[in-house]
Amino acid sequence: xxxxxxxxxxxxxxxxxxxxxDIKKAYRQLAKKYHPDMNPGDKAAEASxxxxxxxxxxxxxxxxxxxxxxxxxxxxxxxxGMGGSGFGGFGGFGDFDINDIFSSFFGGGTTTRRNGxxxxxxxxxxxxxxxxxxxxGCKKTITYQKVQKCDECSGSGAAxxxxxxxxxxxxxxxxxxxxxxxxxxxxxxxxxxxxxxGTGKIIEQKCDKCRGSGYVRVSKTLDVNIPAGIDxxxxxxxxxxGSDGMNGGxxxxxxxxxxxxxxxxxxxxxxxxxxxxxxxxxxxxxxAEIDIPTLEGDQKFTIPEGTQTGTTFTLxxxxxxxxxxxxRGNLYITVVVEVPKNLNKExxxxxxxxxxxxxxxxxTKRTSFLKRFFKKDN
Numbered sequence: 226x227x228x229x230x231x232x233x234x235x236x237x238x239x240x241x242x243x244x245x246x247d248i249k250k251a252y253r254q255l256a257k258k259y260h261p262d263m264n265p266g267d268k269a270a271e272a273s274x275x276x277x278x279x280x281x282x283x284x285x286x287x288x289x290x291x292x293x294x295x296x297x298x299x300x301x302x303x304x305x306g307m308g309g310s311g312f313g314g315f316g317g318f319g320d321f322d323i324n325d326i327f328s329s330f331f332g333g334g335t336t337t338r339r340n341g342x343x344x345x346x347x348x349x350x351x352x353x354x355x356x357x358x359x360x361x362g363c364k365k366t367i368t369y370q371k372v373q374k375c376d377e378c379s380g381s382g383a384a385x386x387x388x389x390x391x392x393x394x395x396x397x398x399x400x401x402x403x404x405x406x407x408x409x410x411x412x413x414x415x416x417x418x419x420x421x422x423g424t425g426k427i428i429e430q431k432c433d434k435c436r437g438s439g440y441v442r443v444s445k446t447l448d449v450n451i452p453a454g455i456d457x458x459x460x461x462x463x464x465x466x467g468s469d470g471m472n473g474g475x476x477x478x479x480x481x482x483x484x485x486x487x488x489x490x491x492x493x494x495x496x497x498x499x500x501x502x503x504x505x506x507x508x509x510x511x512x513a514e515i516d517i518p519t520l521e522g523d524q525k526f527t528i529p530e531g532t533q534t535g536t537t538f539t540l541x542x543x544x545x546x547x548x549x550x551x552x553r554g555n556l557y558i559t560v561v562v563e564v565p566k567n568l569n570k571e572x573x574x575x576x577x578x579x580x581x582x583x584x585x586x587x588x589t590k591r592t593s594f595l596k597r598f599f600k601k602d603n
Contacts, residue, residue: 382437
């Protein structure tokens with residue numbers, strides 16, 4: 226049940242006022258902590274990883290976050306009757322007035338309709354991808370709602386076996402002329418016909434399915450190819466997949482806004498990737514061949530002798546391939562030297578001997594620094 230779940234803000238360890246950047250940062254840290262690759266065979270970590278991903282999926286989506294803030298987990302529980310449909314709680318079409326349909330999808334009530342072609346509304350949906358799906362591309366199935374011509378009456382709004390009649394009041398133009406008195410005299414203007422609501426047609430017997438509007442709200446499922454290299458915040462526009470137009474007007478577009486979950490290892494900036502790789506004190510000092518992560522899997526890389534912590538190495542053409550291009554970014558590896566902890570007595574003695582042999586001590590280091598500092602200051 227929804228009520229047994231932990232609060233999503235508690236899961237990510239953020240407050241309700243946390244910014245998108247704070248939520249993303251918290252998710253990335255927890256995803257890295259509980260990632261299965263970091264905790265092989267740990268069922269508790271696996272469960273936490275799924276919980277963190279579920280929380281981020283909701284809190285990173287403005288629409289889902291708003292519903293969660295208002296209704297909590299019940300917003301996504303089908304049993305609650307608040308959000309199970311996935312379409313903001315819309316049910317059948319019986320509770321919609323014709324004016325409501327046109328007001329929502331055609332920019333105003335029926336009183337503002339015209340006989341000229343009207344383009345259908347664009348529809349925007351948000352699609353969340355994993356980091357790998359965005360980098361390598363994938364195929365996703367999306368479901369959304371649109372308005373389309375009623376298949377029962379072919380968009381006429383009239384019951385089967387009948388046809389709309391030309392409005393006698395406006396002669397089928399949908400417009401009537403009216404005269405108004407003004408300080409400058411009599412002014413003649415046009416307005417939508419009150420008899421036909423600007424359609425130019427009178428429907429004597431309405432279609433039962435669309436209730437005379439000629440349009441119905443439907444659910445549509447579509448398979449979409451996501452191109453490799455697409456980034457967070459980018460959009461995919463599918464022409465003519467939005468709501469149907471009126472009076473011969475074209476259909477609107479379906480705009481898909483992409484959200485990409487952060488990766489537990491890589492950070493992306495455009496086509497370039499960045500990651501930190503820990504190395505031991507001995508590896509940094511003596512140099513070593515280590516395994517580093519890339520999009521193609523781990524590969525060998527040689528760390529030169531005397532490498533300092535924070536040193537960044539560039540691997541050309543190991544980043545993300547740009548959408549619809551052969552251009553590929555770089556991978557930047559920053560090494561972090563791990564200072565050994567919990568040394569035993571023998572190890573400490575060896576390290577002290579090593580420092581002594583190099584002439585190293587805190588006293589000599591500080592003295593050398595202070596001499597340079599005061600000499601520069603004077």
